[in-house]
Amino acid sequence: MERKETFDELKLQISSEHGKLSKRLRQIAEFAIAEPDQMALETVAIIGKRAKVQPSTLIRFAKHFGYDGFSDMQRVFRSRLIDRALTYSQRIREAQAEGVVPTLTGDVLAHFVEADHAALQHLRAEIPPADLDVAVELMAQAEIVGVVAQRRSFPIAAYLAYGLTHLGRRAHLIDGIGGMGAEQARLLGSRDLLIAISHKPYAPETLDTVAAAAERGVKILAMTDNALSPLPPLAAVSFEVEEASLHGIRSLTASMCLAVTLVVGLGQKLAAAKPGAEAPGALAFDGAKSGNNKQSVAKPASRKVSGSPRRRP
Template structure:
């Protein structure tokens, strides 16, 4: 088996850049090696996630979900949050070509410097000085800006294609995702396909997936802490050949590996149950699907309640 550093060197060479291998025992200082950026790091993590140990997977999930806090994090805090020894955090950094935790932290600091301050900070307004409603608006605005900056256009177009070709669309309103799934159900019933809103009412949601086929598309919305019902339903539908469109909070989500199209949407952590960015992506999906539907000569104006099933 090739050493992981060799794989990194090959990747770097294919991208036309020089990859510096930190010498053994090098001090934890300076920025990340070569041109390694935050986005590239998480792409590598997603690609190699299944091969990581349980401890390194826990660290990977923590980094993915706490990007904004990493520039101020201490190694002991990260280790405690992941229930690992601090040496595991250093081992994680070196696993991905960095000299240690300081280099990992420096990379997040550099990313923050490049992105600049949020609109609130730029105007001299601090979160503490805002009214509660204004804090929510400011946090939601920041979440939408992050969504716009990291938007996956290829994944989005893939999702639109899967929805437009589906004979039936199952919308999983499970594990706290019912508000978003309900919006999609209301909007998508205007299209020329059957829409099935799957809820936990009656406890038949798992059995309902047995009717899914290769002609259908499943839309699943999931974020940490991940619920089991959504994953079980997706597994059953995937086993029956249905395509899965997943809206997840991380590339490391259990659903990401099962999805034919996955879109990463990170909500603000300023307050619980935020769905602003997730709804924005859903609105964009509906708008894009409307364009495809109208181009096909189908109607996209009046609701089709007869074609909507709520379970």
């Protein structure tokens, strides 16, 4: 296997190979993606202990991906730390572990404020601007933008559908009401985009919808929590968002920030494409007035998408 010289390339390769690895090598793959700083800085013995594998297995893992040994692979993980003033993943964990476990509501608030601040800093450091540009271009070019998520991830999908609709886009929230998720998703075709949001343990309904859409040639934009998630291999562009948590209750702050960024980015692109005209709802989604301009949010009835599949003319 050809060795990779950058962390992003190696991460993508580990993700694509994950399902083919042996049990022990999968353990290392999951540890490497979740704890890249430890992979960069710790010794083979310490990493092996924390990943619950023998040091020799780490060497075998490195050779599987084309490196001469573990130290050779570790150099790629260390390159990720160059020019980074802070390790944001570690800041999130430290914010969660700092002090006594909060019991009072005010303490819980303080915990989440601090942890979410670290999560937002991590988001800014880790999301490549080029990927944001690709995502906005996909949304701009799509005839219909479908959005799918379940359970904890659903509020992000609901916001995206809301924001896209207020930009005058044909947004279709695949909510699966009445068990009709598959039928709703069949509205999308090869000229459309599906935004899929899913976090561990990854809702089967979302994964099934994404897999079926990808088979039909629908482009996929994924928002998830890990490079080893089932979504990135199917996506044209994928964002991995690390959230703050308390007792297993995870925040949505960073994911919602990314969603808002995509909507505003699209609004700016649409406005730039029409000199002298503002994209519908780009500045005030709630119908707020701008000076004496009483412009309301566009509601083009002729472009409204129903919940049932229909043929394009």
